[in-house]
Amino acid sequence: MISRRTGARFRLSGAGLVLGGVRVLQGVDLAIEPGEAVALVGPSGAGKTSLLGLLNASRRATEGVVELNGVDLAGLGQRALRRARATVGFVHQDFALVPNVRVAQNVLFGKLGGRGFLQGLRSMVAPREDDLVRAHGILERLGIADKLYQRTDTLSGGEEQRVALGRALFQDPVALLADEPVASVDPARARDLVALMQELAREDGLTLVVSLHDLEIAREFFPRLIGLRGGRVALDRSMGEVREEEFAELYRLGEAEATRAEEPRP
Amino acid sequence: MLERRFIFERRGQIALLVLAAGALAFQRLGLDPRDLVPHAGGAQIAREFFGAALRPALTFEGALETSSGTFLGRVALALYRTVIFAAAAMGLAIVFGLGLGFVASSSWWSRERFGGRTVARRLSLRAIAMSVQAATRLFIALLRSVHELIWAVLFLAAFGLNTMSCVLALAIPYAGTLAKVYSEMLDEASDAAPGALRDLGASELLVFLCGRLPRAMPDMAAYTFYRFECAVRSSAVLGFFGYPTLGYYLKLSFENLDYREVWTYLYALFLLVVVFELWSSRLRNRFVA
Numbered sequence: 001m002i003s004r005r006t007g008a009r010f011r012l013s014g015a016g017l018v019l020g021g022v023r024v025l026q027g028v029d030l031a032i033e034p035g036e037a038v039a040l041v042g043p044s045g046a047g048k049t050s051l052l053g054l055l056n057a058s059r060r061a062t063e064g065v066v067e068l069n070g071v072d073l074a075g076l077g078q079r080a081l082r083r084a085r086a087t088v089g090f091v092h093q094d095f096a097l098v099p100n101v102r103v104a105q106n107v108l109f110g111k112l113g114g115r116g117f118l119q120g121l122r123s124m125v126a127p128r129e130d131d132l133v134r135a136h137g138i139l140e141r142l143g144i145a146d147k148l149y150q151r152t153d154t155l156s157g158g159e160e161q162r163v164a165l166g167r168a169l170f171q172d173p174v175a176l177l178a179d180e181p182v183a184s185v186d187p188a189r190a191r192d193l194v195a196l197m198q199e200l201a202r203e204d205g206l207t208l209v210v211s212l213h214d215l216e217i218a219r220e221f222f223p224r225l226i227g228l229r230g231g232r233v234a235l236d237r238s239m240g241e242v243r244e245e246e247f248a249e250l251y252r253l254g255e256a257e258a259t260r261a262e263e264p265r266p
Numbered sequence: 267m268l269e270r271r272f273i274f275e276r277r278g279q280i281a282l283l284v285l286a287a288g289a290l291a292f293q294r295l296g297l298d299p300r301d302l303v304p305h306a307g308g309a310q311i312a313r314e315f316f317g318a319a320l321r322p323a324l325t326f327e328g329a330l331e332t333s334s335g336t337f338l339g340r341v342a343l344a345l346y347r348t349v350i351f352a353a354a355a356m357g358l359a360i361v362f363g364l365g366l367g368f369v370a371s372s373s374w375w376s377r378e379r380f381g382g383r384t385v386a387r388r389l390s391l392r393a394i395a396m397s398v399q400a401a402t403r404l405f406i407a408l409l410r411s412v413h414e415l416i417w418a419v420l421f422l423a424a425f426g427l428n429t430m431s432c433v434l435a436l437a438i439p440y441a442g443t444l445a446k447v448y449s450e451m452l453d454e455a456s457d458a459a460p461g462a463l464r465d466l467g468a469s470e471l472l473v474f475l476c477g478r479l480p481r482a483m484p485d486m487a488a489y490t491f492y493r494f495e496c497a498v499r500s501s502a503v504l505g506f507f508g509y510p511t512l513g514y515y516l517k518l519s520f521e522n523l524d525y526r527e528v529w530t531y532l533y534a535l536f537l538l539v540v541v542f543e544l545w546s547s548r549l550r551n552r553f554v555a
Contacts, residue, residue, distance in 0.1 A: 058465040086467030096462030098480050109476055113467025120472045124480070164462075171466055 007034040007207035008088065008175035010055055014064035017050050017231075024050045025231045028064070032207060034174075037198060039218035039239075040211040042228035043251055048211040049093075051228065052177050055209060057084045069174070086113030089168025089206075091178040095160045099153035103144075103163050106152050107135040110170030138166045141200065158189045165193075169200065175207040176200070182214050190214070194221050215247055318525035322533055327524040337527070340515065341534050348511040349538070351429075351504070352497035355436030359497075360490060362437070363444025370402045371449035373460070373478055379470035403449075409442030414500050418507050432509045436500055440493060447489050448482075455481040484550070491546035495539060502535055 010032040017025040025047045032038055032055075040048050053059035054066050057073050066073045068084055076084060089110075097106045101124070108123040108131055115123075123131060132148070139145045142162040147155060152163060161184060168176060178197060182190035194210065198221050201208035212218045218225060218239075225242055227235030227250045235246060304312045326337045368374050375395040414436050421431035460477035468476070505513025512531055519527035 056465055082467040082469065084467070085465060088466075090462070090465050092458070092462050092465075094458055096458040098459045098477060100484060101480050109463060109468075110466060112463055112469075112472050112476060117469065117471060120468065121475060124476050167462075167466075 006174070007036070007201075007205050008032075008173075009034050009067075009069050010175070010207070010209075011067040011070075012054065012061075012064065015054060015061045015066050016063045017047075017054060017059060018062045019050065019059075023231060025054070025061075028054075028233055030226065030233065030236070032209065034207055035202075035205050036224060037201060037208040037222050038210070038224045038226055039222035040209060040226050040228065041213070041215065041218055041250065042234070046228040047231040048228055049179050050231075052090070052179055052209065052211060055175070056088045056090045056177055057081055058090070082113055086171060087174050089171050089173035089176045091161070091164045091168055091176070091181055093179045093181075093184060095164040095184070097152050097160060097163055097167070099151075101152060102149050103139070103147045103152055103155070103166075104132060104135050104149060106163050107138065107166045107170050108132075110167040111172075113171065135166070135170060138169050139163075141169075142166055142196070158185050158193070161185060161193065165197065165200075169204075173206060175209070177208075178210045180211050180213065182212055182217060187214075191217060191220075198222075314523075315525045315528075319529050321526055322530040323524065323526035324530070327519075327522075327527050337530070341530055344505075344510075344512045344515045344531065345534055345538055348498060348501045348505070348535075351432060351509070351511055352436065352494065352501040354433045355440060355501070356490070356494050356497050358433065358437035359440035359444050359493070362441040363448055366402060366406055366441065366445035367448030367452065368474075370399060370406055370445055371452040372399070373453050373455075374474060375399050376470060376473075378464060378473075403446075406442045406445045406449075409438050410446065411442075412439060414439050415503065418504055418509075422507055427508050429509075432501075432504055432511075435504065436497055440497060444490065444493060448486055451482045451485045451489070452478055488546070488550050491542075491550070495542050495546070498538060498542065499535070 010030065012028050012030040015025065015028040015030075016023070028051065040051065042048055050059065054061055055068075057066075057068065057076075060074060068088070071084070073081065073084060098109070104127060105124055108127055111123060111131070112120045122128070136145055136148050139148055139162075142165060144155075144159055144162050144166075147159060147163070152160065155163065161181065165178075176197065181193055181197070185193060194212075194217050197208060197210065200206070210222070219242075222239060224238050225235065226233060227246075229250060234250060235242070323337060375398075377392075380391045380395040417435035417438055418432065421435050425431040455478050459481065460473045463473045463477040464470070502512035502516075505511035505515065506517050508514060512535060516528060516531045519525075519531065
């Protein structure tokens with residue numbers, strides 16, 4: 001397939017985020033080019049999910065600038081912000097599907113952001129035929145076309161994850177973000193899934209940002225690595241240049257911090 | 267040294283407290299099981315009444331019965347009227363219960379929906395949202411706090427004996443109860459899917475209707491069925507006020523001392539509730555599984 005459009009360009013400068021009085025991101029400077037595939041690594045609590053939230057425009061930066069295709073997200077009103085979100089597909093760690101509707105409906109929900117109220121409601125109650133055809137096509141690419149009319153909660157975890165990915169693709173996005181997709185399935189499936197996302201992003205020309213725990217997989221599939229630690233960018237390099245010690249460093253310091261946080265108060 | 271703790275400490279205290287409260291109520295009311303032993307004249311009536319339980323009437327008992335048609339036909343008619351009164355009332359209650367339940371739920375007034383950019387705007391929007399929600403909850407409590415029998419007495423006095431007043435008397439407290447329970451079920455539904463729909467740019471109304479409502483739907487449907495069953499019983503009781511439901515005929519037979527007819531009506535009501543239960547559990551299974 002030939003890519004129909006160019007992927008998203010993200011630009012962050014001095015971006016920070018405070019959630020419920022806790023600082024989770026600080027002074028983040030990043031540029032992610034259209035069509036790039038980036039692995040986001042770092043220990044738990046390093047701010048990976050929060051950073052994805054900034055890229056997806058689902059969280060507003062407390063300070064600094066976050067730009068999506070040259071548009072400063074801080075300046076957008078509610079409506080424009082929703083339009084921006086509609087262009088970014090996000091696969092949540094827990095998939096966040098509606099369990100007791102059919103797979104087709106969950107996939108069609110991908111367009112709720114791009115359509116009006118009645119059209120959106122229709123996708124739940126009486127879907128249009130061309131939408132179903134498109135959803136079926138997407139599920140075919142994901143290898144679960146036969147699940148179109150199945151109830152979502154009868155699927156396995158791996159299949160549900162693909163439905164979540166299908167919903168993101170149904171958005172017709174310019175970027176695809178995934179939060180810890182590997183943590184929620186078994187290792188063999190995880191590798192297949194990351195390979196699949198890589199392939200889909202390349203074919204459609206999407207910018208791909210995936211947060212990962214698994215350095216093996218990061219190294220195998222992603223040309224660029226961004227390491228987070230304590231809410232800051234600690235490492236941002238093309239994969240070939242990353243030295244073994246740097247990986248170790250990222251996690252060792254992270255663990256030390258985690259241990260310190262868990263120490264009981266005297 | 268390990269501190270010893272009783273895991274059931276708090277719950278155990280509460281359970282004891284509840285039991286103690288029950289015992290106290292018994293003592294204050296001077297309840298005496300011997301009251302259930304009937305006095306001389308009563309014993310005869312009780313014997314007749316409970317004796318009739320094994321021989322429910324299949325035809326009219328009263329010698330003075332002048333109406334045309336069979337007794338079982340009348341039982342069927344009474345049941346039918348009982349059910350359609352309940353159904354009409356539930357129809358109204360579901361419509362208003364849904365509307366009020368949405369507005370009474372916290373998720374309807376989400377921060378994302380009613381939160382402005384500036385602090386002043388955010389605070390004023392939150393204040394408006396919270397007061398409308400509180401007012402709705404108060405209104406719902408008002409609907410619920412008066413029992414359907416009391417509404418029926420009021421409407422009987424105000425509008426006289428007509429079908430609409432009976433249906434309304436049932437619908438009002440039921441709408442209140444449904445609204446309260448619906449709103450709680452909507453708020454208890456998982457936030458994951460609604461969050462994901464919000465993240466892909468869906469408007470807050472669609473987030474609510476497509477992400478939250480479907481998740482709460484099976485619970486809401488099951489509860490609605492249960493309330494329907496309650497409405498059928500209430501509809502039967504409203505017959506005692508003269509509405510043409512089961513209670514009306516029950517009262518007539520009772521007053522004529524036709525105990526075997528009374529038992530037929532009671533068994534019919536029991537059968538109806540059982541049929542309802544079977545029907546609702548079948549539907550529930552289809553919803554949930």
